[in-house]
Amino acid sequence: MIKRAFITESSLAGLIGQLAESGRRVLGPVRSGNRVMFKEVCSMEEVDIDHIVTTVSPKEALLPRCEEIVRWKNQGKETLMADENNPAVPTVVYGLRPCDARSVEALHAVYTWDTDDGFFLSKYDTTTFITLSCRHCDEHCFCVATGGGPGDTAGSDLLLTALEDGLYLVEIVSEKGQALANEYDSFFTMAHPGVMAGSGAESGHGAAANPGGATQSGATAQSGAEAPSGTTAQSDAEARHGTTAAPSPDQIDKESYLADVEKHFDLDTLRERLEKAFDGPVWEEQSLRCLGCGACAFVCPTCSCFDIQDETYGTTGQRLRCWDTCGLGQFTIHTSGHNPRETQAQRWRQRIMHKFSYGYNRLNITGCVGCGRCSRACPADMNLAEHLIDIAGAK
Amino acid sequence: MTEQLQQQARKLLDDQEVNLIIGYGEGSARAVRAVFVRSPEETEKLILDERCTANLAVYLNKKEIRALGKPAIVARPSVQRSIVQLAVENQLANGDITVIGIDDDGTLTLFSDLDKLGEHVLAQAPLRGDSPIASSGSRSASSEASSSGEASSSPESSASTESPHSPESPHSPEMDEERVRKLSSLPMEERFAFWMSEFAECLKCYACRAACPLCYCERCTVDCNQPQWVSVPAHPLGNLEWHVMRAMHLAGRCTECGACYDACPVDIPLHLLTQKMHDNMEEAFGTSSGEKKDKPVFPLNSFRPDDKEDFFR
Ligand code: SF4
Numbered sequence: 001m002i003k004r005a006f007i008t009e010s011s012l013a014g015l016i017g018q019l020a021e022s023g024r025r026v027l028g029p030v031r032s033g034n035r036v037m038f039k040e041v042c043s044m045e046e047v048d049i050d051h052i053v054t055t056v057s058p059k060e061a062l063l064p065r066c067e068e069i070v071r072w073k074n075q076g077k078e079t080l081m082a083d084e085n086n087p088a089v090p091t092v093v094y095g096l097r098p099c100d101a102r103s104v105e106a107l108h109a110v111y112t113w114d115t116d117d118g119f120f121l122s123k124y125d126t127t128t129f130i131t132l133s134c135r136h137c138d139e140h141c142f143c144v145a146t147g148g149g150p151g152d153t154a155g156s157d158l159l160l161t162a163l164e165d166g167l168y169l170v171e172i173v174s175e176k177g178q179a180l181a182n183e184y185d186s187f188f189t190m191a192h193p194g195v196m197a198g199s200g201a202e203s204g205h206g207a208a209a210n211p212g213g214a215t216q217s218g219a220t221a222q223s224g225a226e227a228p229s230g231t232t233a234q235s236d237a238e239a240r241h242g243t244t245a246a247p248s249p250d251q252i253d254k255e256s257y258l259a260d261v262e263k264h265f266d267l268d269t270l271r272e273r274l275e276k277a278f279d280g281p282v283w284e285e286q287s288l289r290c291l292g293c294g295a296c297a298f299v300c301p302t303c304s305c306f307d308i309q310d311e312t313y314g315t316t317g318q319r320l321r322c323w324d325t326c327g328l329g330q331f332t333i334h335t336s337g338h339n340p341r342e343t344q345a346q347r348w349r350q351r352i353m354h355k356f357s358y359g360y361n362r363l364n365i366t367g368c369v370g371c372g373r374c375s376r377a378c379p380a381d382m383n384l385a386e387h388l389i390d391i392a393g394a395k
Numbered sequence: 396m397t398e399q400l401q402q403q404a405r406k407l408l409d410d411q412e413v414n415l416i417i418g419y420g421e422g423s424a425r426a427v428r429a430v431f432v433r434s435p436e437e438t439e440k441l442i443l444d445e446r447c448t449a450n451l452a453v454y455l456n457k458k459e460i461r462a463l464g465k466p467a468i469v470a471r472p473s474v475q476r477s478i479v480q481l482a483v484e485n486q487l488a489n490g491d492i493t494v495i496g497i498d499d500d501g502t503l504t505l506f507s508d509l510d511k512l513g514e515h516v517l518a519q520a521p522l523r524g525d526s527p528i529a530s531s532g533s534r535s536a537s538s539e540a541s542s543s544g545e546a547s548s549s550p551e552s553s554a555s556t557e558s559p560h561s562p563e564s565p566h567s568p569e570m571d572e573e574r575v576r577k578l579s580s581l582p583m584e585e586r587f588a589f590w591m592s593e594f595a596e597c598l599k600c601y602a603c604r605a606a607c608p609l610c611y612c613e614r615c616t617v618d619c620n621q622p623q624w625v626s627v628p629a630h631p632l633g634n635l636e637w638h639v640m641r642a643m644h645l646a647g648r649c650t651e652c653g654a655c656y657d658a659c660p661v662d663i664p665l666h667l668l669t670q671k672m673h674d675n676m677e678e679a680f681g682t683s684s685g686e687k688k689d690k691p692v693f694p695l696n697s698f699r700p701d702d703k704e705d706f707f708r
Pocket residue numbers: 289290291292293294295296297327374377378379380381382602
């Protein structure tokens with residue numbers, strides 16, 4: 001079982017500050033107007049918490065939008081090459097969502113498929129993901145249908161779930177997460193700090209004013225753990241008055257703190273139908289309004305395609321890896337001018353097939369984590385979940 | 396309004412005047428989306444309300460849509476302007492399309508003659524100032540709504556403004572004009588710093604290009620690599636080059652629909668650049684986009700041996 005602990009809001013802020021001071025690169029969601037992007041932060045004050053998911057995914061921590069692969073210099077008849085100018089910086093990504101964390105596994109599968117990609121792996125090995133589970137979702141979220149969920153631990157090193165009154169449940173998911181928890185163990189606690197402070201003395205107050213963690217959902221969680229059958233007002237009150245013991249991290253009913261994300265479709269049915277859909281009319285019907293603009297892929301956490309660009313400056317030059325996407329017409333165009341994916345329908349089919357069929361058949365992954373970013377970003381309202389339901393049938 | 400539109404659309408299809416209608420239909424949640432109606436029965440899908448602000452003219456250039464035959468397009472004033480500009484640039488000829496013009500007051504007029512449409516647009520309000528969509532558009536309407544009271548303080552409602560493309564997106568011609576004015580009044584260094592920090596977010600997805608009705612080139616300069624004119628990677632220089640190039644290529648052609656900004660996934664207000672360029676062009680050459688002139692001039696596209704400037708001769 002995954003090890004658990006608590007961390008208070010102030011300890012968490014302390015931890016983020018210390019991580020930044022330790023020389024690590026700490027990336028967190030930062031808001032500027034309508035845009036919430038992962039940026040390097042020094043303290044929790046810079047971090048935005050008021051969003052469903054960030055505008056662009058955190059994949060840039062592992063796969064920058066452009067990164068150097070090699071540089072060269074011509075010296076007489078010789079060309080000197082150097083590929084050590086893109087070293088990984090030890091990084092902590094804070095505040096990504098469970099869907100984002102899950103996408104890291106999909107990226108990892110692609111970048112270790114037949115060749116181990118050194119640039120990706122060196123970053124992967126030195127990055128720790130501290131994920132925040134979701135208390136809210138919107139109409140574009142469909143993580144559950146893709147196999148994840150608002151409290152899913154896959155891909156995370158630590159998963160934090162906000163309980164109440166500034167207290168978080170910590171799940172230590174991986175060895176990397178354990179190492180970080182060990183290094184900074186003073187920030188974590190096994191005792192429920194709210195109840196310790198609030199028991200007895202605060203019992204006369206209303207739920208909202210009680211630092212004992214007895215908001216509506218907190219009380220439910222406690223009674224769920226202590227008295228499975230007791231959902232009456234009386235047992236809630238008992239819990240609130242501290243007549244039951246303070247819950248340990250393991251006694252927290254995490255589910256009760258999570259967003260309620262419905263399961264939009266059945267993944268197996270979708271895969272089965274896709275096997276037979278290649279030549280069907282669905283692609284053209286669905287993609288007519290698609291502008292082929294690529295925004296969906298550039299915000300996506302699991303899109304992994306790249307382009308190689310050489311930039312020369314006189315006798316020196318640089319080879320860069322840049323994001324690219326199958327949604328753009330230029331992606332498949334040959335030097336001859338022939339384009340095997342000539343229409344947007346073929347490109348849309350590729351996008352869906354790659355994510356939900358090819359990736360699964362070859363790498364045993366689903367190349368979509370249901371974060372809904374593509375649907376939010378799309379200028380043409382190409383709602384991905386709607387299209388998948390269209391193919392798989394509603395669940 | 397919707398009923399009249401549906402009737403008109405049905406008639407056009409019944410009479411086999413056109414093969415499809417490009418219009419607006421219900422989308423997900425509060426959104427509307429482009430619909431392509433190909434049979435009289437489907438005309439029920441067409442809607443028309445204040446949410447219908449997207450520039451549908453962009454679909455007139457798409458191969459996949461052209462393949463469906465002759466279209467009729469539902470055209471609010473901003474779409475009408477784009478169509479006129481496309482006609483001025485010889486991208487549309489009489490007979491290519493039928494325009495179902497919808498004016499601000501809801502008047503529906505059919506145009507099969509694009510010169511007539513040009514005259515109609517000229518007779519309407521000028522490009523800016525009292526822009527149609529400005530006063531009735533959902534964007535300005537709901538940004539007022541979201542700034543009022545408790546709704547905006549709940550996590551749900553602030554979360555729903557997450558997408559820069561949601562109808563709540565704060566963007567209207569008045570606000571744009573105000574932003575251009577503010578930016579123009581800054582010292583050059585500050586202006587440059589502002590744009591460099593905005594461009595730093597650019598992902599080079601080119602959604603802005605794909606959403607612009609006037610970015611119709613088969614091969615964009617950024618896609619040419621022999622020679623490579625513009626640096627492709629999304630690094631500071633590449634992004635600066637792209638945005639300068641885009642603004643220059645649209646200078647005096649941009650009809651200020653804002654589709655590029657609406658498409659940008661990272662909310663870069665790049666439409667302000669083309670808007671400013673429009674003002675500059677008007678000042679320098681007395682030209683305005685989206686207006687049919689007797690002799691269309693393209694100040695940045697034309698070359699005359701007797702030009703008074705000699706630096707490019
Ligand atoms: S963002 Fe929308 S319009 Fe653009 S390529 Fe993706 S699906 Fe098509």
